[in-house]
Amino acid sequence: MxxxxxxxxxxxxxxxxxxxxxxxxxxxxxxxxxxxxxxxxxxxxxxxxxxxxxxxxxxxxxxxxxxxxxxxxxxxxxxxxxxxxxxxxxxxxxxIPMDQLPENTFEADYFEKEHFLELVKHLTTEDQLIFLKYYYYQDTPDEIADMLKMNVSQVYNHLSRGRKKIKEMIDLTL
CATH class of the missing domain: 1.10.1740.10 (RNA polymerase sigma factor, region 2, helix turn helix motif)
Known part of the structure; x- marks a missing residue:
């Protein structure tokens, strides 16, 4: 077929x-x-x-x-x-329109989020999804596990591996 x-x-x-x-x-x-x-x-x-x-x-x-x-x-x-x-x-x-932001908030928040998205881009697609749900949307590991049909321990494993990979990338740029 x-x-x-x-x-x-x-x-x-x-x-x-x-x-x-x-x-x-x-x-x-x-x-x-x-x-x-x-x-x-x-x-x-x-x-x-x-x-x-x-x-x-x-x-x-x-x-x-x-x-x-x-x-x-x-x-x-x-x-x-x-x-x-x-x-x-x-x-x-x-x-966010720049005229609505205090000057120092723009640099701190906006560029941190952009940097985070750049780092997450180097993870596997599944790890990207888990990172975005956990760190950006602040979903709980239980919610992520239910949505992705996996064990909570697997979510923690993905987060741990992802953090290690991001840390290695940060260490390489320093």
Whole structure:
């Protein structure tokens, strides 16, 4: 079935896209909902969903069945698009008109958040999501574990590994 869908998509047949959406659409939507879960992000879900299907339509020729299943490949694309959108939303929310900020607050808060986002960018996508939820949105490890369907101890492990990697990066820049 997957081979037929891939062949149809490569040939730009919309029947292949319909079959793809029937087969994987629910999983893609659940992934989007899991990552874009905060109230300020809900309005972006449909936009991301459309972007995911469009990107799959455009990039289907790069799919390699030897490397992964079609589901894994498409969910990886979905997760990356969602995380990119989440980063964009975070950056947009940090932009405050300069005339409303005291002079010293701008440098301290804004640049610290921008620096944090630059450091987080070097983590794995899963670690990025956990870091953003924990440090930016201040979700509890229990909430993160429930949302990502993992044990709380795994959340702590991801946070610990991420902190170590960020510390190593900071040490290299000093």
């Amino acid at each position: 997957e081979k037929e869908i891939v062949a149809l998509l490569i040939n730009r047949d919309f029947l292949g896209l319909e079959q793809f959406i029937d087969l994987f659409g629910t999983d893609i939507i659940k992934c989007i909902q899991a990552i874009l879960s905060h109230s300020g992000e809900i309005n972006y879900r449909k936009e991301v969903e459309n972007e995911v299907f469009y990107r799959i339509w455009q990039k289907i020729s790069t799919y390699d069945a030897e490397k992964s299943s079609l589901k894994t490949w498409s969910l990886t694309i979905t997760r990356n698009i969602c995380l990119d959108k989440k980063r964009l939303i975070i950056r947009e929310r940090n932009i």
